[in-house]
Amino acid sequence: xxxxxxxxxxxxxxxxxxxxxxxxxxxxxxxxxxxxxxxxxxxxxxxxxxxxxxxxxxxxxxxxxxxxxxxxxxxxxxxxxxxxxxxxxxxxxxxxxxxxxxxxxxxxxxxxxxxxxxxxxxxxxxxxxxxxxxxxxxxxxxxxxxxxxxxxxxxxxxxxxxxxxxxxxxxxxxxxxxxxxxxxxxxxxxxxxxxxxxxxxxxxxxxxxxxxxxxxxxxxxxxxxxxxxxxxxxxxxxxxxxxxxxxxxxxxxxxxxxxxxxxxxxxxxxxxxxxxxxxxxxxxxxxxxxxxxxxxxxxxxxxxxxxxxxxxxxxxxxxxxxxxxxxxxxxxxxxxxxxxxxxxxxxxxxxxxxxxxxxxxxxxxxxxxxxxxxxxxxxxxxxxxxxxxxxxxxxxxxxxxxxxxxxxxxxxxxxxxxxxxxx
Amino acid sequence: xxxxxxxxxxxxxxxxxxxxxxxxxxxxxxxxxxxxxxxxxxxxxxxxxxxxxxxxxxxxxxxxxxxxxxxxxxxxxxxxxxxxxxxxxxxxxxxxxxxxxxxxxxxxxxxxxxxxxxxxxxxxxxxxxxxxxxxxxxxxxxxxxxxxxxxxxxxxxxxxxxxxxxxxxxxxxxxxxxxxxxxxxxxxxxxxxxxxxxxxxxxxxxxxxxxxxxxxxxxxxxxxxxxxxxxxxxxxxxxxxxxxxxxxxxxxxxxxxxxxxxxxxxxxxxxxxxxxxxxxxxxxxxxxxxxxxxxxxxxxxxxxxxxxxxxxxxxxxx
Numbered sequence: 105x106x107x108x109x110x111x112x113x114x115x116x117x118x119x120x121x122x123x124x125x126x127x128x129x130x131x132x133x134x135x136x137x138x139x140x141x142x143x144x145x146x147x148x149x150x151x152x153x154x155x156x157x158x159x160x161x162x163x164x165x166x167x168x169x170x171x172x173x174x175x176x177x178x179x180x181x182x183x184x185x186x187x188x189x190x191x192x193x194x195x196x197x198x199x200x201x202x203x204x205x206x207x208x209x210x211x212x213x214x215x216x217x218x219x220x221x222x223x224x225x226x227x228x229x230x231x232x233x234x235x236x237x238x239x240x241x242x243x244x245x246x247x248x249x250x251x252x253x254x255x256x257x258x259x260x261x262x263x264x265x266x267x268x269x270x271x272x273x274x275x276x277x278x279x280x281x282x283x284x285x286x287x288x289x290x291x292x293x294x295x296x297x298x299x300x301x302x303x304x305x306x307x308x309x310x311x312x313x314x315x316x317x318x319x320x321x322x323x324x325x326x327x328x329x330x331x332x333x334x335x336x337x338x339x340x341x342x343x344x345x346x347x348x349x350x351x352x353x354x355x356x357x358x359x360x361x362x363x364x365x366x367x368x369x370x371x372x373x374x375x376x377x378x379x380x381x382x383x384x385x386x387x388x389x390x391x392x393x394x395x396x397x398x399x400x401x402x403x404x405x406x407x408x409x410x411x412x413x414x415x416x417x418x419x420x421x422x423x424x425x426x427x428x429x430x431x432x433x434x435x436x437x438x439x440x441x442x443x444x445x446x447x448x449x450x451x452x453x454x455x456x457x458x459x460x461x462x463x464x465x466x467x468x469x470x471x472x473x474x475x476x477x478x479x480x481x482x483x484x485x486x487x488x489x490x491x492x493x494x495x496x497x498x499x500x501x502x503x504x505x506x507x508x509x510x511x512x513x514x515x516x517x518x519x520x521x522x523x524x525x526x527x
Numbered sequence: 528x529x530x531x532x533x534x535x536x537x538x539x540x541x542x543x544x545x546x547x548x549x550x551x552x553x554x555x556x557x558x559x560x561x562x563x564x565x566x567x568x569x570x571x572x573x574x575x576x577x578x579x580x581x582x583x584x585x586x587x588x589x590x591x592x593x594x595x596x597x598x599x600x601x602x603x604x605x606x607x608x609x610x611x612x613x614x615x616x617x618x619x620x621x622x623x624x625x626x627x628x629x630x631x632x633x634x635x636x637x638x639x640x641x642x643x644x645x646x647x648x649x650x651x652x653x654x655x656x657x658x659x660x661x662x663x664x665x666x667x668x669x670x671x672x673x674x675x676x677x678x679x680x681x682x683x684x685x686x687x688x689x690x691x692x693x694x695x696x697x698x699x700x701x702x703x704x705x706x707x708x709x710x711x712x713x714x715x716x717x718x719x720x721x722x723x724x725x726x727x728x729x730x731x732x733x734x735x736x737x738x739x740x741x742x743x744x745x746x747x748x749x750x751x752x753x754x755x756x757x758x759x760x761x762x763x764x765x766x767x768x769x770x771x772x773x774x775x776x777x778x779x780x781x782x783x784x785x786x787x788x789x790x791x792x793x794x795x796x797x798x799x800x801x802x803x804x805x806x807x808x809x810x811x812x813x814x815x816x817x818x819x820x821x822x823x824x825x826x827x828x829x830x831x832x833x834x835x836x837x838x839x840x841x842x843x844x845x
């Protein structure tokens with residue numbers, strides 16, 4: 105489809121990114137259309153590149169989940185039937201699969217896999233802190249998403265895994281999650297906290313000899329003895345999985361920084377999301393990840409910047425009566441009431457002017473994009489929400505039809521990437 | 528007419544991207560313009576709430592950012608320091624680094640601990656004001672996003688379940704009294720007429736009722752697109768957009784006429800695509816709905832906050 109395909113030595117379009125990487129991670133601030141964009145990229149890969157493509161999504165809108173056949177399933181991968189794809193007018197060269205992240209089920213799997221024995225696993229799963237930790241501890245979602253991705257990748261069953269990232273306060277938190285998890289369980293603080301319980305000789309023994317230690321006194325006064333003991337018990341059990349966690353955390357981080365993984369940042373052309381997107385771009389590059397593409401989503405059509413169209417709109421606003429009289433005079437389309445026609449013409453003109461203000465802001469923000477990655481894709485505003493496969497296919501076409509940014513920006517991005525290439 | 532501003536504590540939540548912070552800032556502005564002294568609390572450490580008043584970021588100590596609006600940003604260590612000083616009479620001079628580190632760590636591991644500092648500080652300001660030791664008429668919290676807000680509001684109860692004894696347990700009592708009082712507190716949700724924000728709002732309202740005792744206030748529907756044409760004018764637009772009229776318009780106005788008509792079609796279609804979501808919201812949520820218009824503006828700042836505040840004031844019947 106793209107003339108670049110298999111051509112240039114360097115990645116120069118989203119299509120070549122989809123063809124050359126094994127993992128493509130979509131990130132961006134909330135509400136910018138990250139989930140749909142990731143799903144559309146996965147579909148585009150299955151259609152134009154082929155192979156077995158998996159879309160790992162975190163929290164899809166119900167209609168999108170339904171469209172991908174994800175409703176009511178747990179943690180497993182499901183193939184989107186070819187009939188569904190053909191029904192939407194796309195002819196896949198490869199297979200499209202989809203999976204949703206079930207945080208709780210993934211955590212349970214993880215505990216069962218890493219715990220030294222079944223009894224410890226049981227004790228962890230039954231601890232009342234465990235439920236809270238896995239369902240409410242925000243970072244646990246980030247961690248488990250990365251863990252699941254690693255797991256799926258290491259099966260070797262997928263040519264490409266497209267990942268939607270969890271909604272977090274900071275969209276890059278998930279990158280730190282594995283390391284933070286490892287620090288958390290390996291930390292001196294945890295040992296400090298659980299130390300008095302170890303002195304008892306075995307796990308869960310009574311707290312001994314704490315009166316002399318001011319930290320425990322304060323902690324005890326704030327939290328109460330029972331709570332401290334619950335925490336300690338839980339972590340002593342959890343600690344048995346520590347080595348597994350650390351090993352995995354390192355492996356996950358390696359995969360994220362591997363050449364086979366690339367990141368795509370999604371944003372709209374609004375002030376706050378765009379500032380955040382630019383921050384993500386520089387952070388990703390700065391930390392040695394491979395920033396593959398920046399997707400500008402829900403952009404107004406370029407026609408709003410067309411001076412000829414703007415002039416026509418201005419005229420409708422300033423002189424609607426004259427135009428209305430002419431239309432009525434000619435008897436066009438059964439129009440008879442010049443007052444009503446003038447009113448509608450003026451509304452048509454103002455509506456254009458309103459959107460043109462937004463389009464101008466978008467154009468200015470776009471100009472300010474100081475550091476864009478090599479691939480800059482633009483997806484226009486569609487009149488309707490995207491909630492079916494044909495809608496995803498439409499986004500996919502826009503993604504692949506990505507225009508290259510100006511040569512200057514491209515050269516900057518290359519220079520930036522070269523600096524961070526592993527030596 | 529909704530008596531939202533007569534409460535003492537308003538939590539404002541919403542899905543990312545719907546304009547939660549702008550609406551929160553606008554609510555504070557409306558209340559202050561009504562003569563109230565408002566404490567505006569930013570919970571997420573993003574620190575950009577004060578941008579909406581064209582003011583530099585603020586810290587833990589409240590700073591006036593607009594006449595009658597004092598903003599502060601919550602921070603775990605500062606909250607802990609204040610808590611220890613006030614409740615345990617443990618003076619913390621200088622750094623409390625090690626304790627704060629341990630605390631951060633326990634707070635991350637044990638649910639509700641971090642949240643209770645946030646909610647606790649906010650409730651404390653409300654209690655002090657009610658009892659005359661502080662003078663906030665209204666405390667407005669730019670709360671966590673929909674995904675996390677219930678954990679935040681439910682922290683006192685979570686803590687009660689986990690902590691059997693100790694001073695914290697005792698303090699959860701009065702916090703829960705404030706948080707459960709319909710005359711004092713309301714949780715408000717900002718949403719937009721799109722699928723995901725509407726679904727999250729419906730789900731949040733249901734869960735808030737099921738899982739917490741926090742009273743719900745209003746749902747604020749932000750970014751509602753205008754309906755370009757009245758029912759009466761719709762057939763006129765249809766005729767104007769037809770091939771015959773388009774040809775005349777092109778002759779009169781130049782080639783650009785087609786583009787203007789296309790833009791009007793897009794405006795109509797965008798508005799139409801939002802209608803089912805608004806309907807779904809109205810059907811599923813039996814709370815007062817306040818509508819704020821989509822703003823065709825350049826960027827957000829004091830000007831936009833004022834425009835939103837005016838629209839909000841009108842919706843509140845002020």
